[in-house]
Structures are given as C-alpha cells and as structure tokens.
Amino acid sequence: MIRQRKQRAAIRVPGKSPSVEKDARTWAKPGDPSMKISVVTDSASNLPRDLAEQSGITLVPMILKFGARALLDGEDMPPGEFYKALVEEKVAVSTSGPSAGDFKAAFERALADADGVVCVNVASFVSATYSTAVSAAKDFDGRVRVVDSRSASLGEGFVALEAARAGASGADLDTVVARAEAVRDQMCFAATINTFEFLRRSGRVNALLAYAGTALNIKPVFAFRGGKIEQLGRPRTRARAIDRLVEEVRDASARGPLHLGVAHADCEEEAEQMLARLKAEIPNVETLISPFTPLMGAHTGPGVLGVAFFS
Structure with a gap:
C-alpha cells in the first residue's frame, strides 16, 4: 500500500518566518466582509x-495513467516514488x-x-x-x-x-x-528539461529529434508567457540553462519586486540552490518552492526545473 505524503511548501516574506504566510500587500478592493x-x-x-x-x-x-494503473494526480503516488518508478518501470504513461x-x-x-x-x-x-x-x-x-x-x-x-x-x-x-x-497577464513560467528521453517515450518528440538533442546535450529553455510557449534558448549545459532562467527573472525584476516560485521534478537540491540565488540577487515580495506533481512530470521525466514570477 502506498502511503500518501503531503507536499509542503515554504512561502517567505522578508522579515517574517519561513512558514506559509500571506502576501504582505492587499490586492483586492475593500469589499463586503460577509461576501465569500x-x-x-x-x-x-x-x-x-x-x-x-x-x-x-x-x-x-x-488523471495520470501509469501502465495499467489510473492515479489521481497528487493523491495516489508521491512525486519521489513516481519518478523512481517512471525511470525503472518504463511503462506507457498518459494524462487527462x-x-x-x-x-x-x-x-x-x-x-x-x-x-x-x-x-x-x-x-x-x-x-x-x-x-x-x-x-x-x-x-x-x-x-x-x-x-x-x-x-x-x-x-x-x-x-x-x-x-x-x-x-x-x-x-x-x-x-x-x-x-x-x-x-x-503578468505571469511568466520559465523552465528547462534535463533529458529528451521521456518526451520521446510519450511521443511528444520523435526518436530522431530526441537522439539529436541527447547527443548534443541540449538543455532547452522555454517559457509560458502571454498565452503561448516561447523558446528561450538551447544551451548545452545544465548550468547555462539555469543561468538563462535566472537572467529571465532578473530582466523582469526591473519592473519591481517579484513574487517567485520555483518548481522541480525530483531535483530538490538544485531547486533550493536556484531559489537561494534568486533571493540573493533579485528583490522579492515572497518566495515559494514546490515539487511538480506526477502529472506535470509524466512527459518530461525527472530533472525539470522551472520558475514562475510576476510583479
């Protein structure tokens, strides 16, 4: 029996404890306190x-279909256990x-x-x-x-x-x-993947392109922004891919302090390191770190690292 483990996050507001807290600013207009x-x-x-x-x-x-099993995303299998099974079992995976x-x-x-x-x-x-x-x-x-x-x-x-x-x-x-x-309308979510193997397995890229990307050690960087997916670069090392993510966030910080959220697929140490770097270099309102649920990593595999930000 798989035991469910809760995902935990830390939102940090400067000058306050690292526990989950509300944003220091009030965004909504004053309203009827009885309204919910x-x-x-x-x-x-x-x-x-x-x-x-x-x-x-x-x-x-x-819904995540993993081999013969149909799983409720984020409930039926903890992310760490899922990524281990994804690498070892090599079964068909689909989502809905x-x-x-x-x-x-x-x-x-x-x-x-x-x-x-x-x-x-x-x-x-x-x-x-x-x-x-x-x-x-x-x-x-x-x-x-x-x-x-x-x-x-x-x-x-x-x-x-x-x-x-x-x-x-x-x-x-x-x-x-x-x-x-x-x-x-302000949001950007930028990310990099670590391998083409799982995109190949899922049919999201063909075998030839996956082979070429792997052979060249390409670590594509992309972003969800403005209602479309943008390609931000095709660096050939993980370090350069992370640098490109940080550069994108730094450029956005010119508009003011940012809300920052780092998400990762079974690469928590890298996520913590990137978040520490962002906090040191970029003014922020709050920070959040969270693992990808299995559904989000099903087609990309472990090693996805991303950052969401807005001002």
Whole structure:
C-alpha cells in the first residue's frame, strides 16, 4: 500500500518566518466582509496541499495513467516514488483532465458556504481542462466563473493563490476574477528539461529529434508567457540553462519586486540552490518552492526545473 505524503511548501516574506504566510500587500478592493468567494483549481497548478488548504483553495486532481494503473494526480503516488518508478518501470504513461462531473462536484462543495466560485485552470492551449470547467460552470447560473491561466505549474498556482487572497479580503466575484486575470497577464513560467528521453517515450518528440538533442546535450529553455510557449534558448549545459532562467527573472525584476516560485521534478537540491540565488540577487515580495506533481512530470521525466514570477 502506498502511503500518501503531503507536499509542503515554504512561502517567505522578508522579515517574517519561513512558514506559509500571506502576501504582505492587499490586492483586492475593500469589499463586503460577509461576501465569500472560493477558489478551485486543477492539480496542474502544483500548489502543495497544505498551502491550498490554508488558502481555502479546492484542488481537483487530474488523471495520470501509469501502465495499467489510473492515479489521481497528487493523491495516489508521491512525486519521489513516481519518478523512481517512471525511470525503472518504463511503462506507457498518459494524462487527462478532470471530468465535467468532477468539476461540478467541486463547485457544489465550494458553494455550500460561498457566494461564488472562481475556477483557475491550466493553459487552454495545452489541455482541454479549461473548456471542461467552462462546460461544468454553465449549470451554476453565473455563480461560477472560469479563468484560463494561460500557464502551468506555479504559473497557474500563483493565479489561483492571488484570487484566493482577493476573495479572503471580501472582494466580490468580478473583483476576484479581475485580480486573477491581472496576475495571469503578468505571469511568466520559465523552465528547462534535463533529458529528451521521456518526451520521446510519450511521443511528444520523435526518436530522431530526441537522439539529436541527447547527443548534443541540449538543455532547452522555454517559457509560458502571454498565452503561448516561447523558446528561450538551447544551451548545452545544465548550468547555462539555469543561468538563462535566472537572467529571465532578473530582466523582469526591473519592473519591481517579484513574487517567485520555483518548481522541480525530483531535483530538490538544485531547486533550493536556484531559489537561494534568486533571493540573493533579485528583490522579492515572497518566495515559494514546490515539487511538480506526477502529472506535470509524466512527459518530461525527472530533472525539470522551472520558475514562475510576476510583479
């Protein structure tokens, strides 16, 4: 029997303890303190369960098919155990989003003690999850609004987190949606992968391209930004790939202190080192570190390292 282990995150605000804390700034407009808007998001957001629970966010698990097993993402297999099995077992892996029924059930639970719900989903250009949530929301007479994060991992997670913060301040449904969309429009999630092997296995790249990338030791760097995926570089060492990620964050910091979130697929030490470097070099409002759930790493394998940021 696999025992479930909770993912844990640390959000750090300068001058405060490293435990999970709210952002020091208030983003939402003053509202009716009796108003309650809840937030729902899918597990591709990579928000650790303890942070989601503390923020009042409902996580709807996506589905990971691992060989003959169908697993609820983030619930049925801890990330570390999954990546070990992914390397050793070499079985077919596929993913799918929650059903409309899954979203309806989550919306009903959230509305049991809320006036409205904002649902934040993984980018619509990489998954049908957003359209499924939109379909499910039609049954709730406008009390459920769905936001396309146009991102993934902590890029999506920060959009949900900021929506929850706005809702907690008493903001109404329109204001919470507006805050989520404002964060989405500023968001960048940049990442690098360590190997083409798992993309080849999943059919995301053909064998020839995977072989060429591996032979040349290419470590591609890409970003979810502005509703599309951008290629940021094709360095040939891991160190240069990480440098490129830091450079991207540094450029964005010219606009002011950043919210920073580092996500990783079974490379926690590198993630901690990169976060320490970012904190030392770049003014920040808060920092967050979280493992990729199995679903997010299923097609890329271990070694993915990414950073989400917005001002």
